Amino acid sequence: MGSHRIAVMPGDGIGKETIREALKALRAAEKLSKGALKLETTELDWNSDYYVKHGRMMPEDGIQILRGYDAILFGAVGDARVPEHVSVAQTILAMRRGLDQWANIRPARLLAGAPCPLKDKQPGSIDFVVVRENTEGEYADVGGSIFANTPNEVAVQSAVFTRRGTERILRYGFEMARKRKKQGLGKGKLTSVSKHNAQRHSQVFWHKVFEEVRKDYPDIESHFLYVDAACMDMVRKPETFDVLVASNLFGDILTDLAGVVVGGLGIAPSANLNPDRAAPSMFEPVHGSAPDIAGKNIANPLAAVMAGAMMLDFFGEVVPAKQIVKAVESVLADPQAPKTKDFGGKALCSEVGDEIAARLG
Numbered sequence: 001m002g003s004h005r006i007a008v009m010p011g012d013g014i015g016k017e018t019i020r021e022a023l024k025a026l027r028a029a030e031k032l033s034k035g036a037l038k039l040e041t042t043e044l045d046w047n048s049d050y051y052v053k054h055g056r057m058m059p060e061d062g063i064q065i066l067r068g069y070d071a072i073l074f075g076a077v078g079d080a081r082v083p084e085h086v087s088v089a090q091t092i093l094a095m096r097r098g099l100d101q102w103a104n105i106r107p108a109r110l111l112a113g114a115p116c117p118l119k120d121k122q123p124g125s126i127d128f129v130v131v132r133e134n135t136e137g138e139y140a141d142v143g144g145s146i147f148a149n150t151p152n153e154v155a156v157q158s159a160v161f162t163r164r165g166t167e168r169i170l171r172y173g174f175e176m177a178r179k180r181k182k183q184g185l186g187k188g189k190l191t192s193v194s195k196h197n198a199q200r201h202s203q204v205f206w207h208k209v210f211e212e213v214r215k216d217y218p219d220i221e222s223h224f225l226y227v228d229a230a231c232m233d234m235v236r237k238p239e240t241f242d243v244l245v246a247s248n249l250f251g252d253i254l255t256d257l258a259g260v261v262v263g264g265l266g267i268a269p270s271a272n273l274n275p276d277r278a279a280p281s282m283f284e285p286v287h288g289s290a291p292d293i294a295g296k297n298i299a300n301p302l303a304a305v306m307a308g309a310m311m312l313d314f315f316g317e318v319v320p321a322k323q324i325v326k327a328v329e330s331v332l333a334d335p336q337a338p339k340t341k342d343f344g345g346k347a348l349c350s351e352v353g354d355e356i357a358a359r360l361g
Contacts, residue, residue, distance in 0.1 A: 015075020
């Protein structure tokens, strides 16, 4: 174990509430280590309030400031005072691109006590990971518009797929499938998600690279699914998946669906990784700022807590990461433990966070 510097960006809405509970769990794990784990946290107030004051979501040198940390724990952005495409572009997308966080990892595992909307699915029967390309593809900021606010207005948004970006995310997915198989966690199976029957340039290119890369991994069972078929199978038979690799847009859609399948976005964590470790990675819950319930202390903190565990695991702090995950699992599986409304309970966000921290203690 060691010492790690973490930039904490709670952001807007329920991000402030759920990140508070994630920090409780991290501090409890730190205390449990008896000095072996040391977490130095710095809270950054880069959010919509900052935008109202300064006309931007973070300082001009924000990305450079973040490079001084080992990781970023991020809550959510979204506020009626700031156009959503602006707040997202100046925070999440700016960090992903500026820090080359090219691999977005979103695990989906059905835990005991989680409200699965699918019939007869048992805890542990659904356990897969979506690996999403995170810096280019359909979310590349390439495009423009002409004849604005006239009947002839035209908008063009271009998807950008590079050999480097496509190959590295596919190889990352194959390596993850191999690692999961070795650890006894997965099936040694990879699914490439594409739409090359309809998008004859970008997606045909993606599929071509997939066919090339898969030859280097004969020990991994690999195939492709069109994105619409992948969505259907995620509902019909999610237990058949192990590792899915998808482009930025397709991965975004699939991971929200995956989160709902295993209990909802309140339990869906996410990691935005710079696998080369040349810059800090960013860890976040998937749930967004949820302004309709913000400030009420009723949001589910589990996704943020699990994101904190993913951060520790990426640091190589495997023991405290597992301790946090087990604490979450024990709270979920215990019918008497506090649960938030989305999980059928009446507990406050802070009460669930207190329970997780107590079980760690």
